[in-house]
Amino acid sequence: MILHLLSRESWAEAQANRQLVVPSVATEGFAHCSTEHQIVDVANKYFRGVHNMVLLKIDPTKLTSQLKFEPPAHLDGSPTLPHEPLFPHVYGPINLDAVLEVIDFPCDSNGHFSAPPQLNTFNVVNIASAPHHWQRAAELSVSEWKKYFPNDTVQTYFDLYGLTGQYEGHFAETYIAVNPEDELLGMATLVDDDELPESNEPGPWLAAVLTVPSKRQNGVGSTLVQQVVKRAHQHGHRELFLYTADEQEWYAKKGWIPTRETELNGIAHTVMSLPL
Template structure:
């Protein structure tokens, strides 16, 4: 399994957009694959703290993705950096692929001296709590009831 930085491997962007679209096309923000691709390109073209990792078993096929996104939810300014867009192709779930991507994203965030990461999830609270994430609040986002969680990164 290889993990690639989309900033350094932009050829993976179309497959990554397709994976995200396939998973969440029923939600408005994910219903238009070209828009998803444009968001990925914008996020991964600069030297900002935002980034996307992808996993590929063969160096060609994207099977999973994970991003760090600045202000995924922007209503509270202190909640700046978010883990998001965590998706694994159904055929590869349960093999630790997403976990490896999330761990790599956390390590990169620490290198970039990001103090904490945020995320929201409708159904994976227990998974994230086992990894040290703390539930902060319940919210309704894009038609789903989700838990907002935080992971302090300061050492």
């Protein structure tokens, strides 16, 4: 899901007009939106102390206008920073049948916004610091990737999570998303070698991006990818790679560039790269 923040008056006007035409579409070409993981920071940066606000919870698959994930627009004129998280931008009106829920979003007496209970907020942590999640993460990984790596077992992934960092001349870091109830929502890994046969790419690789099916469309996957990109840059790399069988469009929207076609276990994949 994605979110759009607006005044209650603007929402009433949109209902009367049967569509939401955000003023920024005329001035910037798109409507500013956020993921559930981003919205509180956005509200406190740009709307602190503003009352009578609501959040539109939007199903991106139902939008009739084009949706792109792009760097933030910096409405306050602050400079763009390298490797900032990508934000959802809707290039045109927001059709009301894409709005799943309207959430009251009041600020407190100090003008500060906090996440309402309707949002699926989550944190990203290194799995090495959360061993109680290793078993579940390993089981999900085996189920998701067995058609590509049929010889991997739960123990294969369990061992990987315990070896996060430098080990035997290799490197891996796995990050997981967990909600306030400490429920595992998804994971992604930064590795130096992603076991792609006949690969000439120097690495490192974004690998094993997985979101629990019932938790998708909430920004989990995007946030995990952003964490791996950030870590690759912090380690001094200038390019990051991945390969995917069926998510080329999703990654392309985030700036990844197709570089070649290949096969893994008889299944066609696209290798993609991201300049850092």
